Amino acid sequence: MGPLNGVRVIEIAGIGPAPFCAMLLADMGADVIRVERANAPQTGFALDSRFEVLNRGRRSIALDLKSDQGVQVLKQLVEKADILFEGYRPGVMERLGLGPADCWEINPKLVYGRMTGFGQEGPLAGAAGHDINYIALTGALDAIGAKGGPPIPPLNLVGDFGGGGMLLAMGLLAAYIEARNSGKGQVVDAAMVDGAALLLAGIFGLKAAGLWGKPRGENLLDGGAPWYGVYETADGKHVALGAIEPRFYSEFLSLAGIDPATLPGQHDEARWPELREALEQAMRRLTLDEWRERLEGTDACFAPILSMDDAPAHPHMAERNSFVTLDGVLQPAPAPRFSRTPSSVRKPPPKPGQHTEEILADWGVAVEQVA
Numbered sequence: 468m469g470p471l472n473g474v475r476v477i478e479i480a481g482i483g484p485a486p487f488c489a490m491l492l493a494d495m496g497a498d499v500i501r502v503e504r505a506n507a508p509q510t511g512f513a514l515d516s517r518f519e520v521l522n523r524g525r526r527s528i529a530l531d532l533k534s535d536q537g538v539q540v541l542k543q544l545v546e547k548a549d550i551l552f553e554g555y556r557p558g559v560m561e562r563l564g565l566g567p568a569d570c571w572e573i574n575p576k577l578v579y580g581r582m583t584g585f586g587q588e589g590p591l592a593g594a595a596g597h598d599i600n601y602i603a604l605t606g607a608l609d610a611i612g613a614k615g616g617p618p619i620p621p622l623n624l625v626g627d628f629g630g631g632g633m634l635l636a637m638g639l640l641a642a643y644i645e646a647r648n649s650g651k652g653q654v655v656d657a658a659m660v661d662g663a664a665l666l667l668a669g670i671f672g673l674k675a676a677g678l679w680g681k682p683r684g685e686n687l688l689d690g691g692a693p694w695y696g697v698y699e700t701a702d703g704k705h706v707a708l709g710a711i712e713p714r715f716y717s718e719f720l721s722l723a724g725i726d727p728a729t730l731p732g733q734h735d736e737a738r739w740p741e742l743r744e745a746l747e748q749a750m751r752r753l754t755l756d757e758w759r760e761r762l763e764g765t766d767a768c769f770a771p772i773l774s775m776d777d778a779p780a781h782p783h784m785a786e787r788n789s790f791v792t793l794d795g796v797l798q799p800a801p802a803p804r805f806s807r808t809p810s811s812v813r814k815p816p817p818k819p820g821q822h823t824e825e826i827l828a829d830w831g832v833a834v835e836q837v838a
Contacts, residue, residue: 468741469496469697470808473645474549475830477502477541478525480819481554482597483623484631484659485582486521488552491636493524494801497550500543500826503819505531528827529820532563541565543832546573549646550639552580552655557587558593567654572714577652578642581636584626586658596758598626601659605630614684614691630662687711693743694719694733697772698750706750706758709768719767723758725749 474497486501493499495836499694516522530803531537542565545551549569553560560566584601585591602608602625603618612619632816635657642655663796670688673679685691705786710716713733720727730745731738755771762769773781779790779797787804791800801810827833 468806468811469494470805471486471495471497472808475500475547476500477544477548477551479551479553479555479560480527481582483521483554484627484657485552485554486519487628487632487762488580488582488635488639490521490523491633492550493814494812495805496808496810499525500544500830501527501817502532502544503527503529505529505537512608516816516818519816520796520798523793523798523812524813525817526816526821526822526826527817527819534566538564540827540832542570542573544826544830545570545577547830548574548577550578550580550643552582552639554582557581557583557592562808567652571652575652576646576650578639578646578655579641579652580632580635580655580834582657584659587654587656598623598659600630601630602663604660605664605667607663610667610670610683610686610689612683612689614682616684617647626659626663626667630664630666631657631659634662634665645754649785660785668710683691691739693739693746696743698747700753700755700758701751702754704755705772706755706762707770707772708746709770710795711768715766715768718765719762719769722761722765722767723749787828 471492474492474496476489476499477494478485478499478501480486480501480503489499489501489831520780530541532541533580545565561569570577570579581587583592584596585594599620602621607625608618608620610618621781635655637654638657642653646652670679673687680686681691683689688695690696694708694716697705697707699705708719710719715731717727720730725746731742733742735742753761758769759771763771776783784790789800790797791812792798793812798812801812804810
């Protein structure tokens with residue numbers, strides 16, 4: 468049933484990081500109710516519901532939150548909930564009469580999550596933005612890209628999902644545990660600028676130690692080090708090499724048939740361009756499949772760079788069932804894994820409002836109020 472079986476969660480529908488958080492909680496067994504705004508304008512991309520993978524595992528109710536009746540119905544759900552979270556700009560929920568103070572009058576133990584880009588206060592708190600804008604402010608975007616080139620957006624993984632939805636889920640669960648002991652809820656202010664900055668903690672440590680700070684593409688983990696980067700093979704495909712530790716680097720050279728005596732030292736930074744050129748020439752000697760036969764599964768810290776089409780069929784990913792198919796849509800399986808209370812994808816993504824009457828009945832709201 469999942470480790471969060473029995474936990475009741477209200478998700479005020481939005482896009483991006485908040486739905487990702489809701490997906491994580493639903494995969495872990497929480498009863499997550501997605502509250503859609505009746506007659507709300509279309510946001511994001513117009514997709515058939517089955518392709519809205521971030522919405523999987525939960526039920527949907529449609530409410531007019533601009534009407535007193537809609538607000539009152541939601542408040543009855545709040546009375547039964549453990550967690551509520553929303554992704555509006557600061558002040559929107561208060562104007563609807565559904566801010567933290569309003570909800571705590573009904574349910575003092577409610578954990579109230581707020582997912583925003585810039586946070587609940589600060590000069591930019593009320594501004595619109597997306598992942599690329601938030602990670603731009605933190606230094607993360609500036610650090611990603613090829614030497615001599617512009618910053619490259621890392622999809623929307625750093626702000627929306629890593630620094631946003633995942634940290635919101637962690638914060639909600641921490642506050643939920645605390646509320647069980649104290650009897651009091653609290654606000655979890657999850658701002659993507661804070662979360663993306665936090666993901667840089669290790670890099671800031673390297674910077675303070677003088678081990679980071681060169682221009683983009685010239686540092687240890689951004690492609691600057693020849694033994695941590697991407698190489699083209701004889702058939703025009705690519706591999707990832709991450710042989711940081713000396714013993715792993717030695718293993719790579721040995722298995723690749725490269726004589727270390729012909730190369731500059733691994734950490735001779737002045738000769739890194741020379742070392743990179745030598746490794747580039749060596750990697751172009753064989754095809755991707757030939758390198759896989761030599762290096763995959765060894766301590767050379769090697770991996771083929773697979774497309775999203777190829778990744779699910781890789782033997783390791785396939786044996787671990789790292790991807791699942793639901794309603795004809797291939798998608799990542801729940802993570803992390805639990806030994807005794809495994810997560811699962813229990814429901815396909817719902818159509819907006821699909822479960823309105825079912826939810827109200829399950830959560831004890833008088834059905835005659837639906838009309």
